[in-house]
Amino acid sequence: MSRYAEVLLPLPLHSTFSYEVPFDLAKNITVGSRVVVPFGKKKYYTGIVKSLSDIPPGNFEVKEIGLVLDNGKAIVKRPQLQFWDWIADYYLCSAGDVFKAAVPSGLKIESETFIEMSPDYEESPEKSLSQREALIVQALDHAAKRLSIADIEKMTGLKGVGASVGPLLQKGAVIISEKLVERYTPRRIRCVRLTCSHGDNDRIRDMFMAVKGAPKQEKALLALMELSGSNRKDSEPAEVTTEALRERAEVSNPIIHALAEKGIVEFYFKEINRFKYDGLPTTAAPRLSEAQAIALDNIHKSWIDHDVTLLHGVTSSGKTELYQHLIQFVLDNGRQVLFLVPEIALTTQLTTRIQKVFGDKVLVYHSKFSDNERVDIWRRLLAEKDPCVVIGVRSSIFLPFDNLGLVIVDEEHDSSYKQTDPAPRYNARDSAMVLARMHGAKVLLGSATPAVDTYYKAETGKYGLVSLSERFGNAQLPEIQLINTTRERQKGAMDGALSSTAKATIDKALNNGEQAIVFINRRGFSPVAVCSRCGYTPRCECCDVALTYHKAIDSLVCHYCGAKYPLQVTCPACKEPAVRTEGYGTERVEEEIAETWKEIPVARMDLDTTRCKEGHAGLIEEFSSGKARLLVGTQMVTKGLDFEAVGAVAVINADALVNTPDFRSSERAFNTISQVAGRAGRRSSGSKAVVCVQTRQTDSPVYKFVEAHDYLGFFNYEISQRKQYSYPPFTRLIHIYIKHRDSRLADEIARAYAQRLRTLFGNRVLGPEVPQVSRIQSLYIRKLMMKIEVEASMKKVREILRSVYIGFHECGLSGIKSAIVYYDVDPC
Ligand SMILES: [Zn+2]
Ligand SMILES: [Zn+2]
Incomplete structure (x- = not known):
């Protein structure tokens, strides 16, 4: 009897595909295992087996599975597949999109097209080659082996080589083939061992005879025996790296190679764990203050009736200590913990603190990890039998957990939990709650400035609520000063980015031996x-x-697509040499600060200074160790970092945060300013830290609440606005994006969508509108918005949207084939 498998492919497709399981593979295949299958004309992909059955899928020809990987062991666990389906349904994308995002590419072997010279090819007039084709053939001839298209492009400097393959094939000049390409490379180190079996004394005597007269070789042989413990009878020899041997024997590589040539030693490679923790020895979770102990108790109580509990703790109230105790509790019960953090910025300080308590039970999932590192984490989690804690950024919700007991979402209000591009456009905080439910795990959301939606759910009893309103060690909250920049300018008290008041405040802090942070939301x-x-x-x-003008590279840069242009002083419109740069970004503020405080070392933290993997950690270290005393930066400086000696903070142009055109702008502004203010006066001396907020709109309500450190006041104000205008949490928003190279077609498709959707959803549909940035990377963008009831079934919404899309294709709506249409659910 034949078996059949439904296989999910890492392609943006909505269904699984049926394959027949060849007889010899049938006993070694399970749901969740990796298989390599043919798809399309000649391509091979790695898929995941979603289900197995003995019933033929239907009256059509099914292809056979080519290969079962990992001996058929599942690399995706059952709740994970279910979780992927939920994400696809809720965030209106395909299950293939989720698979693609969830599994590191190192686990997805794909076939690649390779090209080689045909041995029978002879050039003749009717088969003559174009100049381009001749170049390609020359390269293949020169290489004398098969090459990938990318190889050929590199060798010839030509672009779009793929297009020439067809004609070359027709002329019989080349042969093409598909080859599976494995991208994952484990990290290996070179080891060295004796060639004789353990305890073979005769052979060892011969070896020493063989190196007589070569003192360095003799020394190396002795060192190897020592290091490996070969002379101890009772234990297996230890593994010795060539590096360790070189060091111990004080010899160079050629000496060890000489031993190998004499057949005394041999080399081999050993796979090593990329994530070995070799920091400080572990210590117990710290003692809690009375307020913390009460909060911990309340969290446990809250979990009796609620799966999700919000921990609302002011900045510096010591949430991390609570997390440590909760993690301990769950690990002791033999279950796993997922600890979500918004960005790597947070992980450096936080991971060290968590690692100090839990040592190598901690796995870190970084957003700047290479794909190989991702595969290693994935494999380790599959192999690990002991409970562990994963600290990770949003994509760590996709790791193969099999026994989650707790999910902590730190800084739950942070918008970087939402992926905006590409699909799946998921929110990791919200998805993690669903994942937790599938595992029967509890969730703790932590924030000093909870998202309005979250606090609303806590206030109305859907989530539990625990507050921690005391700063650790009784550090005082900073004093917030609103500075009206229009007035300052009129008074002549502002000639740069910083007002004189802000400068005086920073001066005072620096004179006290403290540090200062300057925040500006522009790089x-x-x-x-x-x-x-x-x-x-x-x-x-x-x-x-x-x-935006970047001085460091003396260029104008597009912050949407990264394109660079030279800055031309001569105006292309009026031909006058009158083009100037205006306004402030981090670079310019850094320059101004360096001029004002000539003796004080300054660090800058923004996307441009933190691109490399260690960039962030380096800057944090520079500032927290006091090497730099002034820190200039974008949002990155607002995020949960613990600096102990910050006496002053200046927020330049706070209005840029308040005036963004969407319903969350007040919330984002309140959170950002409160968070950056929270960096000040943590655990410092008796004096109050001062935060200067520079604005032109001092009477905007957001600032009043920031000034008074009044989260609840802000929440009550904001929630009434949301209710009045039917925004989340009272409705669910879906943005529909339509992108097209042709602006007229983009308009027409958007109008057709609006019309069709209105007949189905009525006045829940708004738009189409032209967004503020209406063209990115040569694509014109149109947007529709839907406000859906919170309790509506997203599965149904997805089905309707899909049928509308298919309907447009079937009736041949002009331009729809070349349009990009996608949905963003719960946009941030
Ligand atoms: Zn651009
Ligand atoms: Zn001009």
């Missing part, structure tokens, strides 16, 4: 370049945005 030097004669502003050729 680069100047956010605009403009012609002072005619007002012309250089914009990106592919995106509808003004360019």
